[in-house]
Amino acid sequence: MRYIDGAVRDFKNLDLLATGETAIHRLDARAKVIVTLVFIISVVSFNKYELTALFPFFIYPAVMMALGNLPAGYMAGKIVFVLPFALAVAIFNPLFDQQVMIQLGPFGISGGWISCASVVVRSILTVGAAIILVGLTGFPGICKALEQLGMPQVFAVQLLFLYRYIFVLTEEGGRASRARELRSFGEKGLSLASYTSLISHLLLRTWQRAERIHMAMLARGFTGEFHTGQPKQFGGRELFFVIVWSAIFIALRLQNIPQLIGTIVMRMLS
Amino acid sequence: MSHHIVDIVDLCHTYSDGTEALRGVSVRITHGESVAIIGANGTGKSTLLLHLNGYLTATSGTIRIGDFPLTKGTLPEIRRTVGMVFQDPDDQLFMPTVYDDVAFGPLNLGLVGTDVDQRVGDALERVGAAHLRTKPPYRLSGGEKKRVAIATVLAMSPDILVMDEPTSGLDPYGRRQLMQLLKEFHHTKIFTSHDLDMVLELCPRTIILHRGMIAADGPTEEIFLNTALLEECHLEQPLSMQGCPICNRNILLSCQLK
Amino acid sequence: MHMSDALLSPTVGVAMWAVAAGTIAYCSSKVRKELDDRKIPLMGVLGAFIFAAQMINFTIPATGSSGHLGGGLILAILLGPYAAFLTISSVLVVQALFFADGGLLALGCNIFNLGFFPAFIAYPFIYKKIIGHKPTPAKLSVASVVAAVIGMQMGALGVVLETVSSGISSLPFSSFVILMQPIHLAIGIVEGLVTAAVVSFVYNARPEILQSALEARPIGNHPVKNVVLAFLAVALITGGIVSLFASENPDGLEWSITRVTGMKELKGAQEGLHGPLSSLQERISFLPDYTFRKQVEVKPEAVGNQSSHAIMGETKPEDKKTEVNKLGTSVAGIVGGLLSLGVSFLSGFLLKKRIHSD
Numbered sequence: 001m002r003y004i005d006g007a008v009r010d011f012k013n014l015d016l017l018a019t020g021e022t023a024i025h026r027l028d029a030r031a032k033v034i035v036t037l038v039f040i041i042s043v044v045s046f047n048k049y050e051l052t053a054l055f056p057f058f059i060y061p062a063v064m065m066a067l068g069n070l071p072a073g074y075m076a077g078k079i080v081f082v083l084p085f086a087l088a089v090a091i092f093n094p095l096f097d098q099q100v101m102i103q104l105g106p107f108g109i110s111g112g113w114i115s116c117a118s119v120v121v122r123s124i125l126t127v128g129a130a131i132i133l134v135g136l137t138g139f140p141g142i143c144k145a146l147e148q149l150g151m152p153q154v155f156a157v158q159l160l161f162l163y164r165y166i167f168v169l170t171e172e173g174g175r176a177s178r179a180r181e182l183r184s185f186g187e188k189g190l191s192l193a194s195y196t197s198l199i200s201h202l203l204l205r206t207w208q209r210a211e212r213i214h215m216a217m218l219a220r221g222f223t224g225e226f227h228t229g230q231p232k233q234f235g236g237r238e239l240f241f242v243i244v245w246s247a248i249f250i251a252l253r254l255q256n257i258p259q260l261i262g263t264i265v266m267r268m269l270s
Numbered sequence: 271m272s273h274h275i276v277d278i279v280d281l282c283h284t285y286s287d288g289t290e291a292l293r294g295v296s297v298r299i300t301h302g303e304s305v306a307i308i309g310a311n312g313t314g315k316s317t318l319l320l321h322l323n324g325y326l327t328a329t330s331g332t333i334r335i336g337d338f339p340l341t342k343g344t345l346p347e348i349r350r351t352v353g354m355v356f357q358d359p360d361d362q363l364f365m366p367t368v369y370d371d372v373a374f375g376p377l378n379l380g381l382v383g384t385d386v387d388q389r390v391g392d393a394l395e396r397v398g399a400a401h402l403r404t405k406p407p408y409r410l411s412g413g414e415k416k417r418v419a420i421a422t423v424l425a426m427s428p429d430i431l432v433m434d435e436p437t438s439g440l441d442p443y444g445r446r447q448l449m450q451l452l453k454e455f456h457h458t459k460i461f462t463s464h465d466l467d468m469v470l471e472l473c474p475r476t477i478i479l480h481r482g483m484i485a486a487d488g489p490t491e492e493i494f495l496n497t498a499l500l501e502e503c504h505l506e507q508p509l510s511m512q513g514c515p516i517c518n519r520n521i522l523l524s525c526q527l528k
Numbered sequence: 529m530h531m532s533d534a535l536l537s538p539t540v541g542v543a544m545w546a547v548a549a550g551t552i553a554y555c556s557s558k559v560r561k562e563l564d565d566r567k568i569p570l571m572g573v574l575g576a577f578i579f580a581a582q583m584i585n586f587t588i589p590a591t592g593s594s595g596h597l598g599g600g601l602i603l604a605i606l607l608g609p610y611a612a613f614l615t616i617s618s619v620l621v622v623q624a625l626f627f628a629d630g631g632l633l634a635l636g637c638n639i640f641n642l643g644f645f646p647a648f649i650a651y652p653f654i655y656k657k658i659i660g661h662k663p664t665p666a667k668l669s670v671a672s673v674v675a676a677v678i679g680m681q682m683g684a685l686g687v688v689l690e691t692v693s694s695g696i697s698s699l700p701f702s703s704f705v706i707l708m709q710p711i712h713l714a715i716g717i718v719e720g721l722v723t724a725a726v727v728s729f730v731y732n733a734r735p736e737i738l739q740s741a742l743e744a745r746p747i748g749n750h751p752v753k754n755v756v757l758a759f760l761a762v763a764l765i766t767g768g769i770v771s772l773f774a775s776e777n778p779d780g781l782e783w784s785i786t787r788v789t790g791m792k793e794l795k796g797a798q799e800g801l802h803g804p805l806s807s808l809q810e811r812i813s814f815l816p817d818y819t820f821r822k823q824v825e826v827k828p829e830a831v832g833n834q835s836s837h838a839i840m841g842e843t844k845p846e847d848k849k850t851e852v853n854k855l856g857t858s859v860a861g862i863v864g865g866l867l868s869l870g871v872s873f874l875s876g877f878l879l880k881k882r883i884h885s886d
Contacts, residue, residue: 008579010626010627011626011627012408014626015406019404036632037632040533040631040632040633041538041541041542041633043533044533044534044536044537044538044541044633045537045538048695048696051865052865052866053865054865055865055866055868055869055872056868056869056871056872057872058868058869058872058873059868059871059872059875059876061876062872062873062875062876062877062879063875063876063879065876065880066875066876066877066878066879066880067879069880072876082627082629085530085532085629086532086533086534086535089532089535089691089697089699090534090535090696090697092697092698092699092703093697093698093699095698096698096699096700096703097698111698112698115696115698118696119534119535119696119697120534122533122534122696123532123533123534123631126532126533126534126631126632126633127533127631129632130624130625130631130632133625134625134626139366139622139625139626140366140367140370142625151552152552152553152556152557153556154556154557154559154560154568154614155552155556155614155617155618157568157572158568158571158572158575158614158615158618159618159621159622160365160366160572161364161568161569161571161572161573161575161576162572162575162576162615162618162619162622163366163622164363164364164365164366164406164407164408164572164576165364165572165573165575165576166576166579166580166622167408168360168408168576169573169576169577169579169580170576170579170580170583172580173579173580173581173583173584174580174583176584177583177584192721192722192725193725195584195722196722196725196726196729197729198584199581199584199597199722199726200725200726200729200730200733202577202580202581203577203581203726203729203730204730204733204734206573206574206576206577206580207570207573207574207734207737209360209361209573210566210569210570210572210573210574211566212356212358212361213361213364213569213573214565214566214568214569214570215320215325215356215361216354216356216361216362216364217364217374217565217568217569218323218325218349219323219325219349219352219353219354219356219423220349220374220375220378220422220423220426221346221349221350221375221378221379221426222374222378222565223346223378223565224565224568225378227377227378257868258863258865258866258867258868261863261867261868262863262865262867265863265867266863286736364569364572
């Protein structure tokens with residue numbers, strides 16, 4: 001309950017960020033979707049023991065958050081919140097993979113710990129990229145972009161309806177759940193029986209709502225076809241955005257920059 | 271050709287579970303009229319409204335809207351003519367932003383480009399909601415939602431405005447604003463409502479439905495003075511016509527008696 | 529449970545994306561052809577219902593822990609397989625984007641694990657077979673529980689296979705299976721019980737809903753079977769192609785870029801920029817740097833260790849050498865990594881400061 005409550009609040013917050021008016025916000029959503037996908041694929045295509053080569057990729061979230069004026073603390077909080085999910089599986093790596101891979105003086109670091117750390121860094125980068133995409137574009141924008149990139153319209157419409165009614169229905173579910181809590185005097189969970197009755201009533205009300213929405217759609221001339229307004233233009237700025245970032249990601253993927261910098265620095269020091 | 275814009279003759283509707291919701295309803299409404307349909311819960315008000323734009327099909331009887339009898343073929347034209355505003359604006363506003371929602375109707379009518387923009391702009395302007403156009407519906411207050419819901423219908427430039435419970439769920443200020451707005455419209459208006467004070471203020475004519483039949487049809491004030499009729503139909507006088515709770519003097523009645 | 533990007537290799541991620549996208553396209557055209565425009569708002573609102581239902585927890589009898597509705601099977605029962613698949617997918621898209629459950633690349637896997645199995649296996653082949661033509665309360669309960677359990681087991685196995693074949697996690701297949709399947713057996717039983725209760729409630733309150741869902745399938749079992757086979761084929765082919773890209777060279781991406789862009793140009797580019805840089809790197813690395821020595825020593829064991837989970841067949845020893853070479857886990861790598869991390873954040877910070885002072 002608290003998890004979803006918080007999640008819905010977060011949802012609204014992220015959505016509010018997407019109403020920003022920066023140049024990045026104004027870019028056609030397709031450009032941002034494409035760059036995000038290139039970014040994620042570049043990041044996850046490293047082998048499992050790669051750690052330091054991932055670091056330069058932080059340039060993307062850092063720059064995008066700055067240009068898009070997204071609050072860094074808030075975004076970091078969101079990312080930290082989901083880290084445990086990936087960590088739950090990655091934490092087994094040190095257990096099964098104890099081969100020492102780096103010797104730092106007397107300390108040996110096993111491959112398992114390196115790959116585990118790599119998973120954490122990958123999580124931060126990929127989750128961060130997704131959240132930044134939403135914060136810069138907004139959910140409806142992403143849906144439209146995906147539709148223009150070839151996603152079937154039925155599915156795009158489905159996403160938009162879902163997005164619209166999450167707020168309405170979670171509120172309804174929250175009311176029903178609170179009403180029950182107030183009468184249950186401190187008992188935490190529901191019994192299966194009262195739970196299913198609560199859910200079933202919610203389902204019936206949802207069904208009736210769908211029927212009313214359908215009426216409202218028909219009343220405004222809906223015939224099964226969704227017409228959309230004019231799409232935004234994918235212009236020179238978008239092309240520039242996509243090419244520059246993709247080039248950076250691919251360069252970072254092909255060349256281990258930290259290794260290079262590090263060796264140069266170490267040589268200069270010695 | 272009839273000079274009535276709505277002409278319902280002997281309308282009956284029986285639901286598939288056997289409930290007889292309407293049992294022989296005949297109503298004629300002329301251009302520019304403002305009519306309230308009132309009645310206790312479950313007397314068929316909503317069923318009647320849903321016939322007006324063909325969402326429900328009559329079990330027997332006929333409906334004419336403007337120049338057309340309501341049939342499958344005339345449905346698109348009739349749905350453009352009859353603008354229907356539903357009770358819960360959350361059902362009416364189903365698109366991600368206010369703009370998209372108001373544009374939904376015009377786009378379905380086949381308009382494109384700047385024509386759509388024009389319609390959306392005008393409709394939002396008329397309900398005083400132009401500043402809300404980029405907002406998602408969940409960020410609107412109850413009163414704002416209601417006004418945007420009306421704009422979604424106005425954007426289709428209907429001749430008849432049908433509203434189910436227009437003032438339900440609004441705070442007193444929002445209700446007052448909405449009533450002011452509705453007064454400015456020169457459309458033919460048909461409301462259902464339990465807000466009898468609003469009916470008294472906005473609708474010169476009232477129809478009482480009782481058990482699927484018309485119990486009364488006439489000037490609103492006359493009907494609201496007939497307390498026996500109201501009681502029989504599980505209704506009561508608007509608060510403004512009842513005695514003052516402190517001195518028990520009936521202001522409105524004393525006005526009319528003068 | 530949701531797969532996450534961080535545990536996924538691009539091969540598996542892209543292959544599952546292709547499968548999910550194909551299934552979505554297929555289901556979309558099916559739903560369009562059904563021409564039942566009532567379904568459009570219905571699917572949307574039922575998707576939102578799943579979120580609302582997940583807000584509410586209940587106590588699992590005799591354990592004290594709590595659970596909630598997953599929803600795949602119940603959607604299939606209410607909407608039929610095609611619309612249900614789209615609805616589940618849309619829920620997962622929102623979870624990936626907003627609640628960061630899983631991730632964008634893992635979306636394909638998650639849609640497959642949590643959508644495909646309930647909609648196209650558990651519902652048509654188990655639930656419908658048990659229900660038959662005349663649903664009775666007993667049949668409803670048995671069908672729901674069995675279908676939910678099997679759907680959940682398949683989904684869990686999907687997670688295991690995708691994770692293990694990605695090779696990022698070191699968890700061996702057997703341990704992972706032993707970990708996942710029993711947990712999901714419990715989850716499946718609970719899901720089945722809830723589904724059964726809700727479905728019988730709907731059946732009593734509004735029988736026409738379930739009836740129309742049963743009847744709204746002019747499709748017999750044949751097309752569903754075809755769907756399953758077709759997407760199995762798509763999965764194998766895409767997976768095969770992508771893993772070909774990946775296994776030919778440990779750095780699948782580099783290799784595929786050379787292929788896609790045309791080898792000559794990129795070779796030129798390598799000679800122009802990439803060449804000197806990498807030779808520079810090599811030259812520096814060859815200097816007495818003890819990390820490099822360590823890596824060489826470690827190599828054989830590392831290879832042996834990896835082969836156990838390299839399912840996609842990428843274990844040519846010579847590949848491993850390059851892989852270990854490219855580990856970037858030397859001290860130099862760490863120093864450089866931290867530096868570049870610092871530069872990244874600093875550049876963001878400075879940019880922001882500049883924008884704000886404007």
